[in-house]
Amino acid sequence: MKLTVAVIGAGIVGVSCAEHLRRAGCAVTLIERGTAGGATSSGNAGILAACGVIPVATPGIIGKIPRLVLGPHQPVFVRAAQVPRLLPWALRYLRNASAGRVETIAAALAPLVTGTVAEHRALAAGSGAEELLRESDYVYLYPGRKDAEGEDWNWRLRARHAITADFLDRNALTKADAALGPRYRLGRRLGGHGYLLDPEEYVRRIADFFCQNGGEFLRAEVARLRPGDAKVTAAWPGGEKKFDRAVVACGIWSQKFAAQLGHKTMMQSERGYHLDFHGASHVPPHPYMLADTKAVLTPMAWGVRAAGLVEFAGLSAKPNPRAFRLLARAVREIYPDFTYDRHVEWMGHRPSTPDSLPFIGALPAHPQVLFAFGHQHLGLTMGPKTGRIIAALVCGGEAPCDLRPYRAGRFD
Numbered sequence: 001m002k003l004t005v006a007v008i009g010a011g012i013v014g015v016s017c018a019e020h021l022r023r024a025g026c027a028v029t030l031i032e033r034g035t036a037g038g039a040t041s042s043g044n045a046g047i048l049a050a051c052g053v054i055p056v057a058t059p060g061i062i063g064k065i066p067r068l069v070l071g072p073h074q075p076v077f078v079r080a081a082q083v084p085r086l087l088p089w090a091l092r093y094l095r096n097a098s099a100g101r102v103e104t105i106a107a108a109l110a111p112l113v114t115g116t117v118a119e120h121r122a123l124a125a126g127s128g129a130e131e132l133l134r135e136s137d138y139v140y141l142y143p144g145r146k147d148a149e150g151e152d153w154n155w156r157l158r159a160r161h162a163i164t165a166d167f168l169d170r171n172a173l174t175k176a177d178a179a180l181g182p183r184y185r186l187g188r189r190l191g192g193h194g195y196l197l198d199p200e201e202y203v204r205r206i207a208d209f210f211c212q213n214g215g216e217f218l219r220a221e222v223a224r225l226r227p228g229d230a231k232v233t234a235a236w237p238g239g240e241k242k243f244d245r246a247v248v249a250c251g252i253w254s255q256k257f258a259a260q261l262g263h264k265t266m267m268q269s270e271r272g273y274h275l276d277f278h279g280a281s282h283v284p285p286h287p288y289m290l291a292d293t294k295a296v297l298t299p300m301a302w303g304v305r306a307a308g309l310v311e312f313a314g315l316s317a318k319p320n321p322r323a324f325r326l327l328a329r330a331v332r333e334i335y336p337d338f339t340y341d342r343h344v345e346w347m348g349h350r351p352s353t354p355d356s357l358p359f360i361g362a363l364p365a366h367p368q369v370l371f372a373f374g375h376q377h378l379g380l381t382m383g384p385k386t387g388r389i390i391a392a393l394v395c396g397g398e399a400p401c402d403l404r405p406y407r408a409g410r411f412d
């Protein structure tokens with residue numbers, strides 16, 4: 001008899017879990033209220049960030065807050081009404097910015113981001129999604145040496161995880177990209193990275209492959225998970241079904257299930273934005289991270305995507321027009337002569353914990369329920385590895401790394 005498993009949520013994390021579980025021999029039902037890859041996983045910058053061991057909050061962040069929130073390139077927006085709800089998360093988040101904590105967090109992120117391109121290749125193999133994956137360099141752009149030196153601590157920590165980047169002077173930058181505007185004078189180039197030409201289509205193709213090979217896709221909004229007698233019942237309006245295991249992979253919306261099961265997640269939505277430019281006059285030769293604006297410019301199937309920024313405004317507030325203006329300005333600063341046919345605006349919700357680590361693993365009190373959410377800025381990067389870990393846990397295999405840093409209940 002095959003183990004029956006419900007995976008709730010079909011973003012990159014849920015689809016990765018579902019496909020790895022299917023390959024491991026489980027009878028998997030992927031339950032999604034919308035479309036596969038249609039939520040946060042659709043609008044990200046598409047970077048397979050093998051360098052992503054450094055959380056956003058690093059030593060010295062408190063001194064940088066005024067510039068991050070008020071400066072001309074401010075990448076962070078906070079809505080005043082959100083402050084009381086944000087405060088407990090923010091205090092804990094800032095406590096995690098000490099050198100010691102960041103080093104511990106980096107060590108816990110490393111096994112999830114290292115080898116991400118190979119993990120994606122293995123997951124996508126045969127689905128057609130692999131056609132949307134590109135291996136490439138990833139280049140951080142700095143206005144000047146002082147800005148680059150401000151991140152020396154981060155680069156030294158990355159180097160301790162064997163992530164190294166060479167320096168590019170202005171000549172080397174313009175040799176690779178002649179249209180680059182005068183603002184950026186220094187770069188750091190990381191090899192061994194990758195990006196996706198269309199993140200939503202990529203997830204959809206893997207979900208289709210999962211269905212073509214025996215996986216079941218159920219369109220429903222799960223309202224409750226009820227663990228009992230070693231099984232777990234998933235209930236939705238008009239139906240319910242008992243499974244041997246259930247995996248919660250609903251990104252930011254996972255909080256409701258955690259609360260039902262007696263766990264705090266302390267997650268906040270770090271809202272992020274993108275502008276897609278169709279018919280763009282300039283397409284970068286590889287993705288750029290603008291170190292000042294914290295925006296990413298990625299070549300896409302239709303042209304270019306500029307993505308990034310962080311806004312704390314909850315789940316229901318409308319998108320902030322200032323964010324789109326800032327992204328548009330960032331693009332003009334890279335390419336002063338930039339033109340395009342049309343653009344599309346998007347906002348989505350990064351599921352972020354105060355320690356920048358996801359929840360991955362079985363619940364101590366209900367081992368038939370597993371968590372797979374909270375992947376903050378790096379869910380696309382960490383999704384396939386998370387799926388591999390979940391499949392190992394469900395099928396009695398060996399987890400590929402120490403799972404204690406990702407345990408449910410660490411904020412209870």
Ligand SMILES: Cc1cc2nc3c(=O)[nH]c(=O)nc-3n(C[C@H](O)[C@H](O)[C@H](O)COP(=O)(O)OP(=O)(O)OC[C@H]3O[C@@H](n4cnc5c(N)ncnc54)[C@H](O)[C@@H]3O)c2cc1C
Pocket residue numbers: 008009010011012013014031032033034035036037038039040041042043044045046047048049220221222223249250251252253254271272273274307308309348349350351372373374375376377378379380381382
């Ligand atoms: C602007 C921006 C740029 C980013 N850039 C990158 C990047 O370059 N690289 C990277 O690695 N990461 C990046 N990220 C982060 C990444 O996009 C997220 O971490 C990732 O998409 C989270 O995936 P997920 O599967 O956990 O959640 P989601 O993609 O949000 O999927 C959750 C799914 O659960 C479904 N769901 C919710 N509740 C229920 C329910 N009750 N019943 C059924 N279904 C339900 C939702 O409909 C949704 O489809 C970026 C994020 C943003 C916002």
